[in-house]
Amino acid sequence: MTPPVNLRILPPVLLKAGYFLTYISAYQTVMAFILDGKEIIDLRSDTVTQPTPAMREAMAHAAAGDDVYGEDPTVNELERKAAELMGKQAGLFVASGTMGNLVALLAHCGRGDEIILGDQAHTFIYEAGGSAALGGIHPRPLRNQADGTLLMEDIVSAIRPDNIHFPRTRLICLENTHNRCAGAALSVEYTHAVGDLARKHGLKLHIDGARIFNAAAALGVKPQELAAPADSVSFCLSKALCAPVGSVLCGSRAFIGEARRARKMLGGGMRQAGILAAAGLVALETMAPRLHEDHAHAKKLAAGLSAIPNLTVEPVSTNIVYFHLPPEAALTDAAFIARLAGRNIKIMAVAQRRFRAVLHYWINSEDVDATLDAVKNIVNDRKD
Numbered sequence: 001m002t003p004p005v006n007l008r009i010l011p012p013v014l015l016k017a018g019y020f021l022t023y024i025s026a027y028q029t030v031m032a033f034i035l036d037g038k039e040i041i042d043l044r045s046d047t048v049t050q051p052t053p054a055m056r057e058a059m060a061h062a063a064a065g066d067d068v069y070g071e072d073p074t075v076n077e078l079e080r081k082a083a084e085l086m087g088k089q090a091g092l093f094v095a096s097g098t099m100g101n102l103v104a105l106l107a108h109c110g111r112g113d114e115i116i117l118g119d120q121a122h123t124f125i126y127e128a129g130g131s132a133a134l135g136g137i138h139p140r141p142l143r144n145q146a147d148g149t150l151l152m153e154d155i156v157s158a159i160r161p162d163n164i165h166f167p168r169t170r171l172i173c174l175e176n177t178h179n180r181c182a183g184a185a186l187s188v189e190y191t192h193a194v195g196d197l198a199r200k201h202g203l204k205l206h207i208d209g210a211r212i213f214n215a216a217a218a219l220g221v222k223p224q225e226l227a228a229p230a231d232s233v234s235f236c237l238s239k240a241l242c243a244p245v246g247s248v249l250c251g252s253r254a255f256i257g258e259a260r261r262a263r264k265m266l267g268g269g270m271r272q273a274g275i276l277a278a279a280g281l282v283a284l285e286t287m288a289p290r291l292h293e294d295h296a297h298a299k300k301l302a303a304g305l306s307a308i309p310n311l312t313v314e315p316v317s318t319n320i321v322y323f324h325l326p327p328e329a330a331l332t333d334a335a336f337i338a339r340l341a342g343r344n345i346k347i348m349a350v351a352q353r354r355f356r357a358v359l360h361y362w363i364n365s366e367d368v369d370a371t372l373d374a375v376k377n378i379v380n381d382r383k384d
């Protein structure tokens with residue numbers, strides 16, 4: 001009887017299979033190493049951005065001092081540089097964008113004063129009502145247009161006449177880019193028009209410029225052109241600019257003096273904050289000039305998503321992409337998010353059937369491809 005396989009060739013075959021398996025497992029180990037920290041495609045926000053190696057290096061070697069005494073050279077340098085970029089006299093390093101806006105409102109307004117802002121504004125929706133709770137400041141929300149603007153006529157009719165029945169209108173707030181309005185960039189012309197209106201009525205203008213560098217990159221202008229009509233502007237270092245912590249508020253020397261007092265009152269006077277500011281300086285130097293890459297990725301993602309039947313995509317102008325599942329889709333929002341998460345892709349559900357993906361430094365073109373592939377399969381209900 002002849003055996004079913006030629007036993008003489010079995011040992012070399014097994015040996016080859018063994019080599020192959022060893023090769024595969026070594027390859028996986030190397031790839032896992034290379035991909036470390038990149039396995040998750042996190043599109044929930046640009047706040048998830050890890051600091052770059054250059055930032056960690058700068059933080060490790062930063063000169064520091066007591067910033068409440070004004071003695072931290074790195075904070076002083078960051079504030080000087082930020083003010084220069086915004087075309088203002090002075091800057092103030094604060095713990096967050098929320099603190100920057102609150103400190104600005106406290107410095108501009110007294111109790112019972114009113115601020116005009118958009119009903120989709122971050123300050124109105126996402127800042128825990130801080131200006132009302134802590135400053136006694138009355139909000140007057142106006143309908144935000146889809147492009148993030150407020151209509152001039154709406155602003156004009158919201159400005160209160162001098163009458164003891166009314167709160168005193170003190171300030172207009174704009175948001176650029178506008179987070180909830182599809183990341184829209186407000187133009188230089190529009191911002192000037194609102195600034196002129198504010199001055200004509202003796203009001204101040206504050207810009208929540210959390211992503212003002214994205215606005216500048218998208219419009220092809222300098223951030224200071226967008227900030228010029230404003231009395232104050234705040235921007236985040238911790239979003240697309242990748243720094244771990246912090247925002248900077250900029251304005252006149254006198255205004256920043258008031259803001260510094262408000263920051264202290266809120267417990268935001270930090271000591272050797274130069275460790276954090278060092279990353280902010282690297283952010284301004286290395287990250288601000290590359291934001292157009294995120295915008296290109298956002299456009300690519302939006303184009304790919306809109307090619308998927310049944311998905312609708314809002315117009316994209318910067319690094320934020322909003323898209324919608326149709327109301328009749330069998331897939332629930334939670335199931336969609338969960339199935340994406342199963343493929344190591346994180347996005348955010350912001351309202352019923354409305355989703356947000358934010359592009360940033362740690363998302364490359366291949367990640368956009370992988371996301372499109374995943375969304376396509378999930379929406380077409382192919383098995384993962």
Ligand SMILES: *Cc1c(COP(=O)(O)O)cnc(C)c1O
Pocket residue numbers: 095096097098099101122123175177178179208210211236238247
């Ligand atoms: C994120 C954000 C803020 C607040 O920044 P935090 O650092 O998260 O407090 C303010 N305004 C806008 C438009 C934002 O997107």
